[in-house]
Amino acid sequence: MIKIWSMKKNEDAAAKKKPKTSAAQIRVQKDLTELELPSTMKTFFPDPADLLNFKLTIEPDEGMYKGGSFTFSFAINSNYPHEPPKVKCIPKIYHPNVDLEGNYLFLEPNADDPLNKEAAEEMRKSREQFLYNVKTSMRGGSIKGVQYDKVAVA
Amino acid sequence: MNGHLAAGDWDDRYHHIDQILNNPGPRTDPSFMAGDEVKDFLRNKCKVLVIGAGGLGCEILANLALSGFKDIHVIDMDTIDISNLNRQFLFRPKDVGKPKALVAAEFIMNRVPGVKVTPYYGKIQDKDDAYYMQFTLVVCGLDSVEARRWINATLVNLVDPDLPESLKPLIDGGTEGFKGQARVILPTVSSCYECSLEMLNKPTAFPICTIANTPRLPEHCIEWASVLEWPRVHTDKKLDTDDPEHIGWLFSVASARAKEFNIEGVTWSLTQGVVKNIIPAIASTNAIIAASCCNEAFKIATSSAAFLNNYFMLIGTEGVYSYTFEHEKRKDCPVCGGESLDLKINKEWTVDRLIELLVEKQDIQIKKPSLSTPTKQIYFQAPPQLEEATRPNLEKKVSELVDEGGEVTVTASSLPFNLSLRISYI
Ligand SMILES: [Zn+2]
Numbered sequence: 320m321i322k323i324w325s326m327k328k329n330e331d332a333a334a335k336k337k338p339k340t341s342a343a344q345i346r347v348q349k350d351l352t353e354l355e356l357p358s359t360m361k362t363f364f365p366d367p368a369d370l371l372n373f374k375l376t377i378e379p380d381e382g383m384y385k386g387g388s389f390t391f392s393f394a395i396n397s398n399y400p401h402e403p404p405k406v407k408c409i410p411k412i413y414h415p416n417v418d419l420e421g422n423y424l425f426l427e428p429n430a431d432d433p434l435n436k437e438a439a440e441e442m443r444k445s446r447e448q449f450l451y452n453v454k455t456s457m458r459g460g461s462i463k464g465v466q467y468d469k470v471a472v473a
Numbered sequence: 474m475n476g477h478l479a480a481g482d483w484d485d486r487y488h489h490i491d492q493i494l495n496n497p498g499p500r501t502d503p504s505f506m507a508g509d510e511v512k513d514f515l516r517n518k519c520k521v522l523v524i525g526a527g528g529l530g531c532e533i534l535a536n537l538a539l540s541g542f543k544d545i546h547v548i549d550m551d552t553i554d555i556s557n558l559n560r561q562f563l564f565r566p567k568d569v570g571k572p573k574a575l576v577a578a579e580f581i582m583n584r585v586p587g588v589k590v591t592p593y594y595g596k597i598q599d600k601d602d603a604y605y606m607q608f609t610l611v612v613c614g615l616d617s618v619e620a621r622r623w624i625n626a627t628l629v630n631l632v633d634p635d636l637p638e639s640l641k642p643l644i645d646g647g648t649e650g651f652k653g654q655a656r657v658i659l660p661t662v663s664s665c666y667e668c669s670l671e672m673l674n675k676p677t678a679f680p681i682c683t684i685a686n687t688p689r690l691p692e693h694c695i696e697w698a699s700v701l702e703w704p705r706v707h708t709d710k711k712l713d714t715d716d717p718e719h720i721g722w723l724f725s726v727a728s729a730r731a732k733e734f735n736i737e738g739v740t741w742s743l744t745q746g747v748v749k750n751i752i753p754a755i756a757s758t759n760a761i762i763a764a765s766c767c768n769e770a771f772k773i774a775t776s777s778a779a780f781l782n783n784y785f786m787l788i789g790t791e792g793v794y795s796y797t798f799e800h801e802k803r804k805d806c807p808v809c810g811g812e813s814l815d816l817k818i819n820k821e822w823t824v825d826r827l828i829e830l831l832v833e834k835q836d837i838q839i840k841k842p843s844l845s846t847p848t849k850q851i852y853f854q855a856p857p858q859l860e861e862a863t864r865p866n867l868e869k870k871v872s873e874l875v876d877e878g879g880e881v882t883v884t885a886s887s888l889p890f891n892l893s894l895r896i897s898y899i
Contacts, residue, residue, distance in 0.1 A: 345884065348843060348853070348882065348891075349843075349891065351853070351859070352843035352853050352855045353854075353884075353886045354855055355855075361856075361857075362858060362859075364858055364859060367859055367862045
């Protein structure tokens with residue numbers, strides 16, 4: 320092994336540096352252009368020249384949030400992919416794993432890791448009531464004093 | 474433990490290997506530390522990653538364990554199929570359906586005391602640079618070009634000139650029927666996998682006139698049935714090579730043609746093999762190539778003898794022929810070249826024409842490339858909004874968007890890395 324490691328040193332002087340366009344930028348280009356989004360998801364770039372900031376809209380065609388339209392904002396920094404993009408759910412929604420600032424854990428509701436404790440409790444207590452609350456919140460109604468954003472389409 | 478007896482070792486366990494490690498020989502490198510030091514490195518410090526636990530991988534794992542490597546990791550994303558059992562000898566009928574990496578690791582640990590094999594059932598792409606950084610060297614026994622390109626590019630990118638240990642020798646084995654190769658790649662130092670991509674055998678195509686008029690081989694008859702007869706008879710049905718009925722039809726049509734021309738050898742499995750481009754896996758080829766790979770791993774890890782420089786080729790189709798040569802590093806290799814690829818194009822060329830060229834070029838081999846300059850996007854394949862926004866550029870001349878000598882970054886799903894082009898105009 321020692322031999323190989325010392326070999327490298329001699330070769331170095333001759334090696335030319337590869338032109339460095341921002342590695343994050345290249346990686347984002349690669350990942351974005353290879354993204355295969357299902358028909359329920361759409362990206363939107365407010366400034367198409369800026370690949371690092373965009374929005375992703377999900378319109379689930381199944382599950383309890385069917386009929387809603389949920390937009391997430393993505394902010395990628397120059398450490399990508401070593402640092403994950405910052406993702407936020409823009410509308411204030413009633414979901415056990417999304418807090419009221421839009422930070423989220425999962426897209427499928429899971430009562431075990433709650434960010435919205437009220438919603439998680441309701442989900443555990445009564446699925447019927449939880450479903451009813453989801454529908455109410457999606458129409459822009461309020462639950463336990465919290466007004467949620469209208470996300471229902473049509 | 475300095476190479477002396479470790480827990481689980483027995484007297485003379487390493488008798489044969491120690492013949493090599495105890496004393497320098499006429500061909501040993503001056504850096505060879507005969508005796509305890511090299512044994513300590515091999516047995517207590519060296520950590521090897523084996524990629525693939527299939528036909529080659531099983532052989533590689535057994536060889537490494539038996540030659541004294543004690544810390545071995547293995548990655549494989551497949552589960553065991555009953556058809557593997559004839560050559561992947563770490564697996565038994567009871568293992569069918571289980572992950573190859575896990576079963577192989579367990580088998581080796583049971584059989585070779587004191588060896589630790591850490592399995593990972595999944596894709597090499599799941600792991601990050603920090604994971605690959607922990608190994609001394611990597612041995613590959615893969616059957617996929619794509620996976621090889623990925624690990625090759627990853628190990629090249631891992632090299633940090635200020636950190637000698639970041640250079641991970643890659644020993645790559647590959648077999649195809651009775652042919653095989655073993656090679657030693659010192660990332661950024663010697664020719665890499667990508668450098669030799671154009672050497673890859675393309676699937677053999679028979680000239681259409683031979684197929685149509687003068688067949689001599691059973692393959693000609695099968696090609697005739699699939700290329701000419703199928704579309705003529707089934708005008709609106711696409712040939713599905715996974716459909717036994719379709720293969721059956723081809724087999725009977727090819728057989729009839731073979732009879733007409735007095736050709737022997739058209740069988741059901743050959744028919745399937747030709748249309749699906751299947752090359753049988755041969756256990757003895759795997760054994761030879763795996764042995765060669767492990768021999769190189771041992772020599773590199775111990776410096777006990779000169780290692781392969783850098784390409785060993787085995788052709789067992791007629792006799793046993795082998796050839797060793799130094800494959801040269803390509804200066805403009807998109808992975809290890811360290812320079813961008815110079816591309817001279819006509820001043821009048823449109824972006825569309827440039828993309829066409831990239832797709833056609835044998836030494837690049839990409840599908841659906843996306844292009845950008847350091848400051849703007851030229852053409853993006855996806856997502857739809859960006860495709861639409863950049864689509865008008867397809868009609869524009871490249872020279873309107875990129876200055877003479879300008880850089881273009883190309884990415885594509887088939888490329889595990891980005892390609893950098895330096896454009897000049899004629
Ligand atoms: Zn290369």
